[in-house]
Amino acid sequence: MEYVGRAPCPPLDRFVDDIYCLSGVPRHRRMNIPPMPSAHLFLNLGDPVLLRDSAPGVPPAVLAEGWFMGLWTRRFVVEYPARVRLVGVHFKPWGLAPFVGVPASELRDRWLPVDTVWRRSVDRIRNRIGDTGSAAHTLDVLEAELLSRLAEAPPRGLDLVLHAGGRLVTSGGAVPVAALATEAGVSGNHLAAQFKAHAGVTPKRLARIYRFARLILAVDARRPTGWPELAYTAGYFDQAHFSREFKDFTGHTPTEYLALRRRFPAAPGFPPDAGPMPAD
Template identity: 75%
Template structure:
């Protein structure tokens, strides 16, 4: 799921309107220095238009605090058992798709971290959060009930976001040089949508490619090459406008895919669908413009 770009002190309020119900998203970018590691903090409430969402790899890690009914998650790897999560969970960077099922009525507080963004807030190794959902109390011991109690009865989304931001600020710890290196090179991948070669990133930083890969694995859970792939794919899929003809070859080349066969394989691997199947799905279930939870994830029902 992607995050809006807003001023740190502003709120973004987007409602998905149905016939009688709506899903409301209220989010904001936290104030510095958290904004270097977090894209946004948000509240998601109401009745979802689609219960099941197929979520491709996106350039983010997550924290979810569930104030409503349990949510269900399935890994695209069939060897991983599904989970029902009721309180809260962390998710590191995912390199494959997963399936998320909303409850009938949603009340959820979330944090979109940048790929390297969890590192200053948790002591668990990033590799142990990669492609996994982990209960909050396994990461922040004996904290989820206290946090839920703080925000459980708050009616104002703005106040809820303030409480969560203060919790994050209390847990923020400046990391060493390794994270500075990862953040600097990660930001270049972010702004270039993964187009800067990893070799150039390492040379510009004055380190070897192996050293850069080691630091990324330590703080992100995956290599910079993998992060670049995810940024590249995210840029492509968010560029698709299903309302008109789609020039897949042109989009793929713009995103840095110069081998069409490779593009087709990666698209199917990341979404579970061919580009043609994906386009048909988006035309059947259009993403709501300006509604961040519709960016990237696809209806699976």
């Protein structure tokens, strides 16, 4: 499967990490996706994709056209068709706020069809892309759509979240949340309320996801892995807490995850393999 991605132009880069195309035959049909610090937009140009929540009793969603996903705080599984043609957007955790007009708390751990937010848009976007459009053309179309949807004035409180969120990014989630509030000159309760409104979770919970992402992306299965050192570097100071959170986020113990990563190494230069793991 081919991945073509790029970072968007300003001002989209304040809210979007990258836009990308996936096409071709997947190496693995089912991928286990751990929580990562991003929200998503998927536009499906091919056969349906299944999204399966790890929470018990939640029916799978059939991604036949397009879906928004808020920040995900637990793992989920993507089940690809035999051939893939998918366009995606990785939003920053707070990045959906100026595009969808839906409180982020209502999108946390949920998927929502694009047309319920952007009325009658999916067919128009797909028609502009066409059946044989190149990856570059596809990304141009999607970037233009995002620019046209970007609110002229950011929602109230978003600038505060952008500033504090930037500190979480640069620290890998290691900065104390109390320090974020102090630097911003607001109370901890006010900061938490703004993060819930624009990212769907408190800064403390988002910091946990950033710490985990920093850890999981640092794993190199080709070399001996010292989990205590990796955990400490990522900001985990309690090994029991680290082990529980790792199992919650991946479905595996650190030892099991490392064994799987050695059996199924990430493809070089293929970001969709960096954190996710085959679920088969």
